[in-house]
Amino acid sequence: MYIVVRTDPGTPRFLTGSPAGHFKGRDPSVAVAALTEAWVDGAEVLYVGKATAGCSGRRGLDVRLDEFRRFGAGEAARHWGGRYVWQLADATALLLAWRETGDADSADAKADLIAEFIAAHDARRFANRIRGRQTRRAAPNSGTDSLDSV
Template structure:
């Protein structure tokens, strides 16, 4: 998988969200990337199928999605997963929350919510790389900064960094 300025060496997985429950997603901390395996211009859904966490509609106006779209890249989101205070979180749990949110469950994963309005969101692939818990946030921020330096903006679905 090639991706311009972001080095995805060491990332594994590359499965669609629907395959995550049976994929060998590590339980430890790390970073993950969501890619769209197409270079075609995107089509957006009028209404997001994602869950309404705390009653909040995750739908974003199509004009805003179009303005946020980053051409000439397949990377649509960069995220991280820490272990959390109880040490029971990590990549498997975080990605499962992300998947469940996109499947319509009211799960607290607002980061990346824009991907669910891509008409081809079922084709998106997720790859991950295990890191030390203390390094996950730094590596995520560095990857987003590299992306921004190359493209002039954050990945399409990233809302911070």
């Protein structure tokens, strides 16, 4: 799993258009009003992503992060998730971190973190616009998101 972190506690400034790539001809830009509505004050972790080895066993974290980087740089890379990140005026100052999930399924781990955040904030993370795997395990009832305390 990987996370995108914004350490600036100030109010974000949003770009009117996204510099990210147009994958399959789709413009990743959203209205500033939608970005403003999606923003969660006080949350440092803006996006949780996952990486798997894929069917061929050749994908993994390095490939997924490269797709995320290339998409944000304007290439038509295969990384639609997290696209709100690229409309932040300070997107180049964001931090990226990752954590191995061991034997745990990364899709389940991602869905659990999203569910924990929703339980704590009554909102989705800024750039996680879907809840993750629909058949996810029940999230722990901790009431806090361990990645937001990083």
